[in-house]
Amino acid sequence: MASDRKTIFALSSGRPPAAIAVVRISGPRASDALRALTGKLPTPRLGTFVRIRDPQTGDLIDEALALYFPAPASETGEDVAELQVHGGRAVVSAIYDTLVRMDGLRLAEPGEFTRRAFENGKLDLTRVEGLADLIFADTQAQRRQAMRQLQGLLGNRAEEWRARLIEAQALAEAGIDFSDEADVASDVTQRALALARDLERDIAATLSGAARGERLREGLVVAIAGAPNAGKSTLLNRIARREAAIVSPYAGTTRDVIEVHLDLDGWPVTLLDTAGIRDTDDPVEREGVLRAKARAAAADLVLWIEDAMEDAPAAAGMSGVPGAREGAQVWRLRNKIDATRAAMPAGRVSEATFAVSAKTGAGMDALLGALTAHAASFFGSAEPALVTRERQRRTLQEAAEALARAIAVASREDIFAEELRLAARALGRLTGRVDVEDILDAIFRDFCIGK
């Protein structure tokens, strides 16, 4: 199967022009391609100076550094060639042109190198996900989480759980075989049950960090909400340090939700500006208000902003706060303190109340400091999360549910064994390997009971 595989190539570095461009080639014809372009095959894993020529015309395309990684000790598990060329558009396109003309070569599809690495057992699915996260990491905390994933912390743990599950399942199957000898059956079943209980606890502990892990990938969501004209967009612009949202003296300016991504001491925060919440007949604004309420209700933290110049007692304004998510905090911001009749000191007034001026920046240090501390305690309070994606959480939940069902029916050995099998399958899906052979192997190897 591997031999009729196409050899793929692609630009692996950023968009030209750049100082250097890296063209990678992977597949059975990688060494042929390298020889055709450069006239030689470098010593494996040793950077080698080469001249790249068009094989048909002999025209010199570029001088470059070539690397060769023969299978299987390569990124993809196939033969891999890498050319570090000058990063001009014409250089890269000339190399593409010559590669495309070669038999058995074609341009790679998105993610295809990694996909081949997965298919060749170089990376499990959780590591593939970690790799993707590493590439998209914006903040240092995201990078650290992605590195843990790429190093296989979750994948290795899942594999270890799966091995224990297979052992429990093998014990449960033995219980079925011995079910006519009641005491043997109950003994092996008890051992399987103890294993299942341990596993249920371990999986639950790992799942408990899932919300934090997923948030770290996507950013803690902080929504600015409040009445029209309170200064929400001004606040967003001040924190983002750019004019991301339109500010105007007309109430009802913002309609769509505006999003900016912040890096607070390495912690990712997504800040949302929303439409001012009020009853309105304008259908566009009404849609904006609906969106504002929905986003605030799903946020991890709501900054409820009020106009301190208004006569109405500020506390009454809080009644407009949309129902926040469970566990989410609402902080009250009294804005425009630069314009109030009686002077008001800027800064943190109480645990969850701040006096600020989005216009002058007064009180902003206190607010940003509190936001950073909030993000740090949200993300950094417990041990680093291993579950970072919904897919991982769902498959782990499936495993946990199957385990819980197994434990509940442990006295029925056949159903018990079947639920354990489903749990192991879910874990196999987590790492991307679902393989019944393993289970059969374990049963035959560990339970050679003479039948």
Ligand SMILES: Nc1nc2c(ncn2[C@@H]2O[C@H](COP(=O)(O)OP(=O)(O)OP(=O)(O)O)[C@@H](O)[C@H]2O)c(=O)[nH]1
């Ligand atoms: N004096 C003073 N004016 C402010 C302050 N913050 C905002 N404003 C003014 O208040 C008006 C409304 O500001 P926006 O930021 O557009 O208010 P908003 O809450 O986004 O309003 P909508 O999008 O309509 O809901 C503008 O004229 C701002 O210049 C402040 O701290 N002090």
Ligand SMILES: [Mg+2]
């Ligand atoms: Mg606005």
